Amino acid sequence: MRRLRALLCGLALLFSLPLAAAPPELLLANVYRDGIDVSAYLVSEKLDGVRAVWDGETLRARSGYRVNAPAWFTDPLPKTALDGELWLARGQFDRLSGIVRRDQAVDEEWRQVRYMIFELPGAPGDFSERAGRIREIVAAAGLPWLEAIPQTRVSSREALQRMLAQTVKAGGEGLMLHRADALYETGRSDTLLKLKPWLDAEAVVIAHLPGKGKYLGLMGALRLRMPDGREFRLGTGFTDAQRRNPPPLGATVTYRYRELTPNGLPRFASFLRIRQE
Known part of the structure; x- marks a missing residue:
């Protein structure tokens, strides 16, 4: 193991590839459900970006890998821990992912990226206080690519649903609710x-299932294994290019669905993307 680690370190130095640190400990969301007192939460738009954590020195993805952002992007960031999303615009995740994953950053591309902050890891106070501190930190930094994600209070479930409908109509993905009084x-x-x-x-992905009809000779569906061991077929949401070159066996893919069946399988599931580390 020591020899392997030494070899990886040497290769990383030789080719200037970032080694992953341990994945950062982060707050992860549960799914909203009826019965929640929405007035206890601050609400923001759910950005379809790449989550990134800044520890005051290094910008890392959720997986722990260093993000190869240009020095001009990271050097002026505040010397305090930040948690947020690297983001281009609504509906631009695939293009953003390509920019963020490059081994060599392209300045022209990164000029379009913003770092949208929604949390201060380890900071004192409740979330409403931390949200105020985020606004202060961003304002003091004065960087065009550093922004605080707006947080809004809603008074009722009906108001929350109206906000969701407006966000989705405008091309947004959804909403995030963060308890205002939470440490x-x-x-x-x-x-x-x-x-x-x-x-x-x-x-x-555990198998590629052959296509029929217009998909003859292409991938017709993926056989997927869920974290609990259950398996199901996923056959919609793919482009023709993805059917010609499907996600490899062993890859982790993200899919979307409406609800779970009584057997715990996703209903109306559709392919979204390959998860990028």
């Missing part, structure tokens, strides 16, 4: 909730 914590918790017209989940 900072990590792990999956009702402190943070996501509300979308579609749910999403991840599963591992």
Whole structure:
């Protein structure tokens, strides 16, 4: 193991590839459900971006890998921990993912990226206080690419649904609800909730199933294994290019669905993307 680690370190230095650190401990969202007192939460748009954590020195993805952002992008960032989304615009996740994953950053591309902040890891105070501190930090930094995600209070479930409808109509993905009185914590918790017209989940590709009819000679569906071991077929949401070159066996893919069947399988599931580390 030591020899392998030494070899990886040497290769990383030789080719200037980033080694992954341990994945950062983050707060993860549960799914919104009826009965939640929405007046206890601050609500923001759920951005379809790449989550990134800044520890004051290094920008890392949720997986722990260093993000190869240009020095001009990271050097002026505040010397305090930040948690947020690297973001281009609504509906631009695939293009953003390509920019963020490059081994060599392209300045012209990164000029379009914004770092949208929604949390201060480990900071004191409740979330409403931390949200105010985020606005102060961003304002003091004065960087065009650093922004605080707006947080809004809603008074009722009906107001929340109206906000969701307006966001989705404008091209947004959904909403995030963060308890205003919550101290900072990590792990999956009702402190943070996501509300979308579609749910999403991840599963591992275990087989390529052949297509029929117009998909003869192409991939017709993926056989996926969920984290709990259950398996199902996923046959919609693919482009012709993806059917010609499907996600490889062992890859983790994200799919979206409406609800779960009584057997716990996703209903109306559709392919969304391959998960990028």
